[in-house]
Each structure stands twice: as structure tokens, then as C-alpha cells.
Amino acid sequence: MQTTSPVLEAINLTKTYDYHVTALDNLNLSVGRGEIYSLLGGNGAGKTTTMNLFLNFIEPSSGKAIVNGVVTHEEPIKAKQYVAFVSENVQLYGQFTAVQNLDFFTRIGGNTHYTQRDYEQVLLRVGLQKEAHHRKLSGFSKGMRQKCGIAIAILKNTPAILLDEPTSGLDPKAGNEFSRLLAELRDEGKAILMSTHDIFRAKEISDTVGIMNQGKLVMQKSAEELKGENLESLYLHFMAGYMEETA
Amino acid sequence: MLSTLIQKEIRALLLSPKFSLTLVACSVLILLSIYTGINEYKASMRLYETASQIESTNFQEARNLMSAQAMVHRQPNPIQIFSTGIHFDVGRLANIARWYDPNFTRSIYSETPVFALFRMLDLSFIFQVILTLFAVLFTYDAISGEKESGTLKLTFTNSVSRAQYLIAKMIGSSIGLLAPLLIPILIGLIMIQLFGIHLTTEDWLSILLFLGSGFVLILVFMIIGLSISAWTSKSSTSFLVLLAIWISTVMIIPRAGVIAADSMVNIPSDSELASQKSTFAAEKNSTFSKELSAIYAKRNEPTQGMSREEARAYRDEKEWEWMEEDDKLRKEKDAEISEYNTKLMSEISNKRNEKARLAFTLARISPVASFQLIAMKLSQTDLDLKTRYLESATRYKTEFTGYLEQKQKETGDPGGIRIEMNADGFKFDMSRSTGIDFSDRPRFQHPEVSLKAIIPQLLGDFSLLGITGLLFFGLSFIGFLRYDMR
């Protein structure tokens, strides 16, 4: 793990909806090159809000999200060059085939040099069976679409990757393959920020784990610090502890 | 980037069922409309040619001035294949006679009312009603549909600017709709050639301008669709809003404009007008006959006390002088009447113009009305068609009656029946001269308007269409800037 200038960085990042719902409260985190950062947290904790702020889908109420040194809400078009995103429910064009979808989304991602073979290779790498490559997306299951989404993110070839519950909908085998894939991407030097509900996988592959509750980062530990700890009980502790505090 | 986005738009459209539906429906409708247009034009042309033929045969066979009957036939214009305008409502022919103003009667609709029942399915109508609807169908879900399918979010995780995206949507859907239209239109144009309809360069230019304005109209409706879809997050909402806009712009506003103008400007009806005219004429005629009786009485005064023979000699001697005097008075009276009629007509025509202007101004809130006005101007089947022909016919009447008088002088043919009545009884004097050659008669000049004269009249409506398009594109941009991409 490298600590020189982080690729993804949130500084006092705050988002308030309608002036009273605080979805994100003064978040500070950073993800460097070759680092996987997992965000844990219950429903409504603010994970997706964090991702949306990094992608400038929403404007921060205060603070800033930075991608590769670019403040996202100041130069969104530039910032988006450096980040790829996989949502919890990847949606592609149903009337296009997997390869056609890949072609379109990588092209608008700024990569025009890929060939048909490159697309097929990446699809195999993310575990989409060969027969499906030239089938229309409308017949794909959620997991198959998820795999296409991951393939698009890989092909975009950016320093940062944001993953919002990417494994939702993946079967156990695909989940394992996905973990291996993430490790490979980290080894290529990507900065990866992932939100997940899968505590075990998070502990297995993350370099850093953060736990969020009601818009706040309530715990952050490195893999070193987590060694020998039971993350599940930590998670429950922080969730419950926070509940008691607010109750 | 832009080309990738446009390519994707076109690809997606080609694969969508609405594309094939549009292609089939539009091809059938466009070809049908051009085909019926060609048939109608050829039928009108046949009628016109036969009528002109009959007229010239009549002149060839005419032996005297009485039987020399001139008629004016309206000449069809080939652009009416695309835009019939009021061609079928205005009468086809007018009789030219010294005794009354020319009036065009026997319109196609009055002779074959079943046509009027369904009106003509011309390309102009298809543009206004069908293609605007397709335009809206093509873009109502341009933005909201992508949001619903979730692809908008993934797209905008990339360095795509909103302006780029909107422009790509616009270009992609216009190519997707306009390209398939070109095919049947092209076939239609070839059909016109195959049917042997002669088109001048000016006709071709008019057709191009007509098609161009139709495409602009479609673009405007596509932009309207795009902008509503950029202001709504649900396609169903966008569709409902657009349906309301379509109904009001295509169905309601143009008609409402005309109805409103009708209630605002009051114009006496044709029958009111006729009664006004005849009242004035009757008054003038009765004063004229009173004057004449007074004059006759005065003329007969000197014969009192004369013998029968003397009185007759006196009258014979004075006959020409008196006739000329009478004629002069009659002509003065007729001139007064016709001056009054002209004044009345010009007042009416001013009012009509004022009303038409008002109606058009109100109707032009809808881009469809602007297009219709452009189309009718180009095919010369606009509202002024009747006036143009009436003016030409009136000019022709003057020319033709002048010609007849000339012939009358040359041949001594009285040009009618002259009945002389005196104490000896009646004396008939009929046209006796035969074999008058009418081949040198003046011919009717069709009121043709050159394209050069038409184009400046189109600029206003073209700019209106352009402004509406730009306005809605601006609106779509504002809507899209605040659009929630998630």
C-alpha cells in the first residue's frame, strides 16, 4: 500500500438533503494506489451517497470529493476520466449484445482502440460464458449484467474504481472469481473503493475497512489492525454502540 | 465522442420496433399521398385542358359577336400534388361577360362532395398530423427512457458533457426519422416523373423548399419531445405532456386562431354584399329612369303643335344626338355603380386581409400553422389564390370587352339584338355578319407568382419555426442541466 498522494479522497464531505436529512456527515477517507477500501454499513448509512459524490451525480453540501487530484464538483468532466464505476444493479442496453454494450461504454469512456477480441477476453475474465458474448442483454440475469458492468470498468482502465455493492447478484463461484479479480486490479495499482454488505469478503481482500452509520464513518481499520479481530462482532458493536448513543 | 453517441442512438433506433413501424407506416402514407396527388393533379389538368380546348373550339365556331363567349379556367399547379391548400375549394372556372363581375364557380368539392368529406390526403397533411406525431414518439423518452432503463447513470460516469449528449440525441433521432422518410419521398418524386408530369426548375426548387420546411417542422417537434423528456423523469409523464402539446398545436391552436379572428373581425356575408350592391344599383337605376322620362318629356316639347310628319322628321333628325346623350348618361350611371361596387369590394377585401392576418398571427403560435402557410404559398394554393384569379379575370374582362367593342366597330355587328320600336311597329336588328375571326382575341394570363416573389413571404414563417426550435432546445438544455442522472 502506498501512502503518497491518494487517488480517491473525501475531505469533510457532507451531504444534506432538503436541509435536514444528513445523508453524509463530515466524511474523511482516502484510498491510495494499489489499495482496496471497503465501506460497510447498514441500509441508509450513506455508502451510495459517497459514491454519488465521487461521481458528481450530486453536489456536496460542504467539503469535497477528489479523484486523482481533481475536485469532482469543480471539474466533473475531467474527474470522470479517472474513475470507473460499477453500480449495485448494472443496467445496459437490452437491445444490444454484451460486446456491443462494452464497445459503446468503453468508447464513451475514452478508449477507442479495443478490438472485438479484447472485449471477448475481458468478458471471459469476469466469468461471462462465451455463448453469452453475442447475445442481447435483455435476456441476461442480474449476475450476468453485473459481470458486464465489471468488464466495462476494467476496460475503462482508470486509476480509481468505485464499486457499489458489486457482488450483489453474483453466485458464490462468481463471488470468489470477483475477489480474485479485485486483487489482480489492486496489484495493477488501482485505487478501489467498494461498498458491501459482505463482511467476510471485505475482511478477506481489503487493505482498509470503514464502517459507516447514519452518514458518519464510525470505524476505520487497516488489514493489519484487523488481523485476529472478529470483524462481524466489531461491525455489530459499532452499529449497536452508535444506536445506543443516538437513542 | 459525439459520433459514438450518435452511432449508438441510430443503432438503438434501427433495432427498435418504433423504427420499423414508422418506416412502414410512413412509406405507405407518403406513397399513397403522392400517388393520389398525382392522380388528382392529372384529373385537374385533364379538366383544364378539355375546358380550354372547348373554349377555343367555341371561338373557332363562333360566327358572330353574340356567340363569342370567353371563359377563364384555373390552371392546376404541379406542387399541389404535395399541398392542395384551397385548390379544391375554389371554383374552377369563371364566365367572362360584360354584364357581370367574373366569379369562379364549380369547385371540385362542390361537384364531388365525397372528396370534401375526407379532404385530400396530401403530403402537407401527413407532415402536419402524422409525422409530427411520429417525431414526438421518437423523442418523448429520449432522456427519461434512459433514466428509467438505468443507462443514463452509467453513461454519465464518463466524461460526457450534457450538451454533447443532448446534441447527439437530437442528431441521432433526426437521422433515425428523416432518413427513412427520404426513401418513400424519393420514390414519390420518381413516380411524378414516370407519370409524365412536367416540372420546371422552379417547381423542383419549390418542392425542395416544401420538403425542407416539412423536415424543419419535424425537427421542431423532435426538439419539443426532447425538451419535455429532459424535464420529466418518467416517460409516461413525458408522453402525456407531449400528447397534450401535440393535440393543442396540431388540432386546436390553428383552428382556434381562425375562430377567434372570425369573431373579432366582422365581414358582411356574400349575400349581404350582393343585397348592398343591388340596393345601390336599384336606387341609381330608378333615379336614372326618372331622369330619362324627364328628358324624354323635354325632348318631345318642341313637337307639340307639329304635324305627325313634321314630328317624325324632327325625331329622326335628332335620333343620333339623343341616343348618344342617353348612352352618355347610362355610361355615367354604370360607372357610378361599378365604382361603388369596386369600393365595396376593396373594403371587403381589406377586411378579409385584416381578418386573415389576424387569424394567421394567432394560429402561428403553433408551428404547424407556419408550415401550412409555407406549404400553401409554395404550391400557390394559399388563401390569395381566389383573389389572384379574380383580379386577373377582372383585368381580362376589361381587355376582352374592349376587344369585342373593337370587333363590333370593325364588323358593324351590333353584338346583340337591337329592337327598334316606333309607330310603324317593331324593327329587329340581329347579328348578321358571319365568319368573324376571333383568333386574335386576347388570352387570359394566369396569375403566376414566381418563386422569387414567394421566398420573401416564407422568411417570417421559417424564422418562426427556427425560433420555436431554438427556444425548445434551450429549454431542453436547461431541463437537462438540472436533471438528476441517478
Ligand SMILES: Nc1ncnc2c1ncn2[C@@H]1O[C@H](COP(=O)(O)OP(=O)(O)OP(=O)(O)O)[C@@H](O)[C@H]1O
Ligand atoms: N434523493 C434523496 N433525497 C432525500 N434523501 C435521500 C436521497 N437519497 C438518499 N437519501 C437519504 O440519504 C441517506 C443515505 O442513503 P444511501 O443511499 O447513501 O445509503 P446506503 O448506505 O447506500 O444504503 P443501502 O445499503 O441501502 O444501499 C438515507 O437516509 C436516504 O434516505
Ligand SMILES: [Mg+2]
Ligand atoms: Mg446503497
